[in-house]
Amino acid sequence: MIGKYKYILLTFAIAMLLIPQCAIAQSDAQFSQYFEVPAYYNAGATGMSDFIRIRGGSRIQWVGIPKAPRTFLAVADMPLKLLGKRFGVGLIMQQESLGLYKNMSLGAQMSYKIKLLGGTLSAGLQFGFVDESFKGSDVYLPDDDDYHEGNDDAIPTTDIRGTAFDLGLGVFYTHKYFWAGASVTHLTSPTIAMNAESGEGGEEKNYEFQIGRVLYFMAGSNIPLKNTLFEIIPSVLVKSDLTFTTAEITGRVRYNKFLSAGLGYRYNDAVTIMVGAEYKNFFLGYSYDYHTSEISKASSGSHEIFAGYSLKLDLSEKNKNKHKSIRIM
Numbered sequence: 001m002i003g004k005y006k007y008i009l010l011t012f013a014i015a016m017l018l019i020p021q022c023a024i025a026q027s028d029a030q031f032s033q034y035f036e037v038p039a040y041y042n043a044g045a046t047g048m049s050d051f052i053r054i055r056g057g058s059r060i061q062w063v064g065i066p067k068a069p070r071t072f073l074a075v076a077d078m079p080l081k082l083l084g085k086r087f088g089v090g091l092i093m094q095q096e097s098l099g100l101y102k103n104m105s106l107g108a109q110m111s112y113k114i115k116l117l118g119g120t121l122s123a124g125l126q127f128g129f130v131d132e133s134f135k136g137s138d139v140y141l142p143d144d145d146d147y148h149e150g151n152d153d154a155i156p157t158t159d160i161r162g163t164a165f166d167l168g169l170g171v172f173y174t175h176k177y178f179w180a181g182a183s184v185t186h187l188t189s190p191t192i193a194m195n196a197e198s199g200e201g202g203e204e205k206n207y208e209f210q211i212g213r214v215l216y217f218m219a220g221s222n223i224p225l226k227n228t229l230f231e232i233i234p235s236v237l238v239k240s241d242l243t244f245t246t247a248e249i250t251g252r253v254r255y256n257k258f259l260s261a262g263l264g265y266r267y268n269d270a271v272t273i274m275v276g277a278e279y280k281n282f283f284l285g286y287s288y289d290y291h292t293s294e295i296s297k298a299s300s301g302s303h304e305i306f307a308g309y310s311l312k313l314d315l316s317e318k319n320k321n322k323h324k325s326i327r328i329m
Helices: 002-018
Strands: 023-025 051-063 070-082 085-098 101-116 119-135 159-174 179-185 191-198 203-211 214-220 230-240 245-255 259-266 270-279 282-291 301-312
Touching (some): 051 282, 085 119, 101 159, 119 191, 119 203, 259 282
Parallel strands (some): 023 203
Antiparallel strands (some): 051 070, 051 301, 070 085, 085 101, 101 119, 119 159, 159 179, 159 191, 179 214, 191 203, 214 230, 230 245, 259 270, 270 282
16 A cells, blocks of 8 residues: 555645645654754744754655655854844744645744853754745546545645744753753744635635644763864654654764764654764754654655764954854764
8 A cells, every 4th residue: 555555645645634624734854963963942042052053854755655755955044233122133944845735934042141150051942934835736536446535525636825924932052061051933823814716606615734732852961081083972853743742852972163963853753863063153964864653564664864064153352353163963
């Protein structure tokens, strides 16, 4: 069944999210290198160092399954000093396709920082919009078996699209020994109204897509090994919509702040291997997910790559314009 009908089943599953009774779903993308883009999950993670940080990446999920998720993400953030206070600002853009469904998120972020217990506590706000679309004109539902109906009114057969305002909140704390943050995305649980015309009389059908709130907790540390150029970098990400909760843990080893490699495990989903390199202003990272769930019967795994650039800022009043690049984590 999976081999013959996997495209039909995938399309049908996505279409069922759009039933008129207002379905609830998540639109946040999944990334194995979550530690490289903390501001994607938490607006409080913006401007946590004296660097302009830019990261862009792509994830190809479930290779071997047609129309499986394809995701692109770009994030940028920097510190800002205003009226003697420290702030962080950032921008994010995410685009994902899954079957006949696509979503895009754009957001602006700002955070306020205070010194606390030897570290820095940051509270951040993200505001923007989410855009959802479904290519109903490409829907194919066979009517010659017992599993599908060729004229199911719950599934759009014309292209539909909608946009809604979106908010996120987060707090993030950094210390010389560790970092941690908690956040919520889609705070208002926005409902996206999408319309499509069908029928000879041009009758309008209303479809609604509600994005559920997602809670995140992140934490990690850099642990130098005494008298060596090596350091151990553990991290963890927990996410929940209060109905479904999952977690992933990652352990990496970095040499001379240049080469890194590690392993990760996502609960009931995948084992991840990852490598990275940093040279002067630039970063490049790759990860591969070997899935431990039933999806492995149809997929050879998932691939993810990120590239980045960091630029040192001089926030002093003298502003000597000296630039140097290192990593925040």
